[in-house]
Amino acid sequence: MTLQDQITEIGRKARAASRELAKLSADAKNAALRGIADALVERAPAIIEANASDLERAEKNGLSKAMLDRLRLSKERITAMAEGIRSVAELDDPVGKTIDRWTRPNGLQINKVRTPIGVIGIIYESRPNVTSDAAVLCLKTGNAVILRGGSEAINSNLAIAEAMQAGGSAHGLPADAVQLIPTTDRDAVRLMAEMDRYIDLIVPRGGHQLIETVVSHARMPVIKHYHGVCHVYVDQDADLDMATEITINGKVQRPGVCNAVETLLVHRAVAQLFLEKAGAELIAKGVEIRGDEATRAILNGKSQPATEEDWTAEYLDLIISVKVVDDLAEAIEHIEKYGSHHSDAIVTADTAAAEQFLNEVDSATVYWNASTRFTDGGEFGFGAEIGISTDKLHARGPMGLDELTTYKYVIRGDGQIRK
Template sequence: MDYIVSKGKNAKKASKILSILDSNTKNKALIRMAENLVNNSQAIIEANKIDMEKGKEKGLSQALLDRLLITEKRISDMAEGLREVADLPDPVGEVIKMWKRPNGIRVGQKRVPLGVLGIIYEARPNVTVDAAGLCLKSGNAVILRGGSEAINTNKCIAQILKDSCVQCGLPEGAIELIEVTDREAVNIMLKLNEYIDVLIPRGGSGLIKTVVANATVPVIETGVGNCHVFVDESADMAMAKDIIVNAKTQRPGVCNAIETILVHQNIAERFLPYIANELYKHKVELRVCQDSKKILLNTIEDKEIFNYIKDVTIEDWSEEYLNFILAVKVVQSIEDAIDHIDLYGTKHSEAIITRDYFNSEKFLNEIDAAAVYVNASTRFTDGSQYGFGAEIGISTQKLHARGPMGVEQLTTIKYIVYGDGQVRI
């Protein structure tokens, strides 16, 4: 308990300094963080090897191991993300708008940091870098609590980032890492209202539900991703194939990968065998509805593919597989597809493949999700892909922030009022 509270006190003290820190100093620290990550690549990779070996011993899935893995390229990407964040406009201090009242007072809205953010996340060491960079740019202190699977990697990365900040004159508490893996540490963070202003959980549904259900600190809920692609009857089949293969197989263990495809009945007999053959090349298991199964039985010539086809269950429609598994359903209409997504989707990312302008607009307007795509992969739901440099998570809620959370989403507003001696009558 004392250990966590001391981290909270340090972060709270640092947040007061960070909230009024000038942009130039913050940007210099971000650039130094990027340089030192690259310069210490070998140390990070060596620490990561320990975590990878332990992960394999624990039987982590290939998708989770991919999330955990650190390479020279991924370190370079993390460093580039920090540089991109440094290049972004500083949101802190921006006066969003101002207006004058009849009595002469001028009322304005000004962006200010949230304060201290607590980030609770699982086996993704890149979150350590993204969260630290975005919080620094937006004038917030951060308390990081990563999963036990990545503890050695996170400790190495966090120390590099902390040292970089101190080298640039920032307070030591700007970036704090909880280095104990005991779950009690999380339970304490959830109720550390005196020192933590906002909690952001980033991981699987179990983690997010636990944080939301038990926290007394305000929570921004991030993205379990049960994402869909709807292949409309007017879809370009080659385009649909490319998008589905990308959205499922490029990195299946991330929240913006798709878990279900919905295929219009008028295109199903042509499209389903086509996409099944393509997905078989990537060893994707298909969990299919009865209509899909009937079509595939009658159209697929390579019987080996049936080793990768199973009957869907009702539970599959709600599943975030994070693996090489994809549910498949034939739908009667776009309305049927929208109803299915409304029932089973997690309001993360949804896509339609269509050449019908009316249907594309209908899908955009009626789908309730943080990101809705027409003729593009859901894998673009990402802070760097949206031009934010990085993201601290994908918010699937509707209050304050929604979608990829960049520096602006890590600020709030306060009202500033200029008067000339006015009093209320």
């Protein structure tokens, strides 16, 4: 069987499974999710064994310590995965919910109802726990899922997928509701992206190269979970203590994530006062500052010079770029020009300035007097998150269960025909 035939066959099976899945009640799906959680725990020894072979190979291939740690599964991590699944089972099922309803003058009753999307392809790298995290959110919402993980984790992913299939089908889930692409052949990504007949949505979770491959080949909608070049703008009317806290929190609390702050913009009127204070705190926390000329003048040798590249950089590290701006308009202009439309915050006591910022900054999430670190499904109260979309359609910002559904119009009449 060629790779193409193999992928097509997986797609065909996923489509068939998706039709069965769409008929399952919330209770049936939740029972299957609990079955999956149990199966992961039961099969933990086999999963850890498969993971050990991945780790061994990875070590030989010289993967960094941080990467090895991301790859490693333990009994505790598998238990945590199972706990995560059980908590998803507890969430409300959006499928079947009425989003809107109205009656037309001719008596037609129109109901706009949430339905599963169908078949979702998830392409991800590295961490094997994504295999179950992402899959269960798709299953919860009645979607079949085709998973394609990173080659480093292939054995771990296969073992997890097998456990999920066993646990799910023992509780009435179609056997092909979760499938993992069993090969590390890179062509599989392209073949998945081209298969619009069987995949309704593809979600690439990984680096630039992966996303580029998917986007350039995809014939179906893609929802990208791309980088975050997030800004804090400290306005002239900012409470400078609050601004310092929000800046420090955005940069330092967890620098390696997409909602961390990468660029600080400061109004010229408060730059001296604010940067002396916040700059010292940032430096004390081990943050490297890359500033424009005005910033460097204020920080007096404690800032590196920022280059043009710094304004678009997602450091994911203890580095921050800093620019002094003349006014709100320049701050907005900077964010629109260099930002990634992920999460941006203004700190100010001036309502008019805040509202202008909230309106004109075209980002998935815009904040007034709060940390950008809140862009997160859990922090939004979604209960679960498949990621944070940097696209505008069909989901923007944190993607929860609702964003894994589409809708259809269900129309009930009593013989209406069109005149």
